[in-house]
Amino acid sequence: xxxxxxxxxxxxxxxxxxxxxxxxxxxxxxxxxxxxxxxxxxxxxxxxxxxxxxxxxxxxxxxxxxxxxxxxxxxxxxxxxxxxxxxxxxxxxxxxxxxxxxxxxxxxxxxxxxxxxxxxxxxxxxxxxxxxxxxxxxxxxxxxxxxxxxxxxxxxxxxxxxxxxxxxxxxxxxxxxxxxxxxxxxxxxxxxxxxxxxxxxxxxxxxxxxxxxxxxxxxxxxxxxxxxxxxxxxxxxxxxxxxxxxxxxxxxxxxxxxxxxxxxxxxxxxxxxxxxxxxxxxxxxxxxxxxxxxxxxxxxxxxxxxxxxxxxxxxxxxxxxxxxxxxxxxxxxx
Amino acid sequence: xxxxxxxxxxxxxxxxxxxxxxxxxxxxxxxxxxxxxxxxxxxxxxxxxxxxxxxxxxxxxxxxxxxxxxxxxxxxxxxxxxxxxxxxxxxxxxxxxxxxxxxxxxxxxxxxxxxxxxxxxxxxxxxxxxxxxxxxxxxxxxxxxxxxxxxxxxxxxxxxx
Numbered sequence: 001x002x003x004x005x006x007x008x009x010x011x012x013x014x015x016x017x018x019x020x021x022x023x024x025x026x027x028x029x030x031x032x033x034x035x036x037x038x039x040x041x042x043x044x045x046x047x048x049x050x051x052x053x054x055x056x057x058x059x060x061x062x063x064x065x066x067x068x069x070x071x072x073x074x075x076x077x078x079x080x081x082x083x084x085x086x087x088x089x090x091x092x093x094x095x096x097x098x099x100x101x102x103x104x105x106x107x108x109x110x111x112x113x114x115x116x117x118x119x120x121x122x123x124x125x126x127x128x129x130x131x132x133x134x135x136x137x138x139x140x141x142x143x144x145x146x147x148x149x150x151x152x153x154x155x156x157x158x159x160x161x162x163x164x165x166x167x168x169x170x171x172x173x174x175x176x177x178x179x180x181x182x183x184x185x186x187x188x189x190x191x192x193x194x195x196x197x198x199x200x201x202x203x204x205x206x207x208x209x210x211x212x213x214x215x216x217x218x219x220x221x222x223x224x225x226x227x228x229x230x231x232x233x234x235x236x237x238x239x240x241x242x243x244x245x246x247x248x249x250x251x252x253x254x255x256x257x258x259x260x261x262x263x264x265x266x267x268x269x270x271x272x273x274x275x276x277x278x279x280x281x282x283x284x285x286x287x288x289x290x291x292x293x294x295x296x297x298x299x300x301x302x303x304x305x306x307x308x309x310x311x312x313x314x315x316x317x318x319x320x321x322x323x324x325x326x327x328x329x330x331x332x333x334x
Numbered sequence: 335x336x337x338x339x340x341x342x343x344x345x346x347x348x349x350x351x352x353x354x355x356x357x358x359x360x361x362x363x364x365x366x367x368x369x370x371x372x373x374x375x376x377x378x379x380x381x382x383x384x385x386x387x388x389x390x391x392x393x394x395x396x397x398x399x400x401x402x403x404x405x406x407x408x409x410x411x412x413x414x415x416x417x418x419x420x421x422x423x424x425x426x427x428x429x430x431x432x433x434x435x436x437x438x439x440x441x442x443x444x445x446x447x448x449x450x451x452x453x454x455x456x457x458x459x460x461x462x463x464x465x466x467x468x469x470x471x472x473x474x475x476x477x478x479x480x481x482x483x484x485x486x487x488x489x490x491x492x493x494x495x
Contacts, residue, residue: 084456087418091363103454140416
């Protein structure tokens with residue numbers, strides 16, 4: 001650390017304060033206990049219905065905390081945490097888990113786009129992942145960024161991927177261990193195919209054709225964003241989009257409705273069908289495009305529709321409202 | 335910008351600007367660990383929506399309590415136990431803006447969140463953190479602008495804009 005430009009006394013005071021407050025690694029237990037004070041710790045009777053009993057089309061896409069706890073040291077499994085908040089993984093993560101940061105690891109650092117093949121290969125190699133590795137994603141906030149990472153891995157054909165049902169929240173509710181130790185794995189040689197932007201990803205021209213054809217879309221943003229009422233914070237005009245509203249024909253189904261608010265686990269297939277089909281008007285077999293503001297919340301809904309409910313044709317429009325709301329001449333509904 | 339900020343906040347920003355990313359993260363986690371929930375004498379759950387920080391995914395709430403000298407104390411609740419950035423932001427705002435002159439509090443820019451957390455914040459996260467700043471500065475502006483503060487006595491003002 002450099003101390004030029006600031007009084008050395010201040011820097012030392014600050015570091016001492018930091019040590020006093022944070023302490024050694026085992027202090028994580030104290031912090032975790034404090035966090036648990038605001039968590040609803042689960043008892044045996046609070047356990048959600050078993051994944052295989054919820055009626056999903058692809059129950060293998062989810063793993064339970066029990067399943068993962070038995071495989072923390074399994075070399076064929078790589079646990080990947082992905083969050084929106086950059087402070088969450090360093091504050092404590094599942095033993096053996098590596099971090100994938102949506103901004104630094106998954107996005108191209110110049111263009112608005114994802115990694116190309118060579119970038120993905122380097123990422124997978126650094127994380128010690130081979131094409132045969134079972135990658136289990138989890139994260140904060142009902143796994144929203146974990147779903148995003150899961151979806152990006154699918155763009156490169158890494159479909160041997162699972163999601164931890166309930167994510168970090170569930171793990172912590174069960175009082176399971178976290179650590180601040182960051183693991184290092186032997187780099188692998190990973191050969192990935194070119195990124196597939198056609199099967200699970202929609203680009204703006206795809207969406208225009210989709211709208212013209214009258215096919216279903218799901219806008220997973222909040223009702224305020226969907227209506228165009230909320231574009232930005234007061235005093236911070238035009239954060240993200242010049243126009244408010246939604247893509248014509250889209251149904252508004254906020255993404256988090258798919259998860260149980262208390263446990264973070266996904267709702268049963270019957271409950272999900274009631275939301276997406278009875279309320280949202282979708283039907284199995286539909287060709288669906290989902291979107292939000294930048295594609296992270298909608299990757300969660302993409303997971304629900306494609307993995308849990310078995311929709312074969314679901315694409316995530318990651319350009320989402322930050323692209324559509326700024327495009328010249330595209331149709332908008334309010 | 336730093337010259338207009340409260341001295342403690344300016345010093346923190348200067349320190350953070352010199353840290354590598356991992357050091358910055360460790361420092362902010364240390365700060366977050368000092369987070370204390372709003373005391374029950376100020377508010378108890380369920381909290382009123384008028385104290386809810388707009389656009390904050392971590393479900394943060396903010397209160398501004400007047401001191402006898404006319405300045406304000408700021409306290410927060412963060413309902414998402416994984417909202418560690420929101421907890422760090424709450425500690426920073428509470429420690430460095432409580433008791434400061436209302437003019438200085440009102441002048442804190444929302445984009446101070448980028449000086450604290452770095453530019454890699456997602457838009458959603460930055461909007462939520464800016465919302466916390468906005469709640470605090472709005473309460474200072476309101477206290478500066480009206481007789482409400484004096485009339486409020488020791489009661490708690492909503493830190494809402």
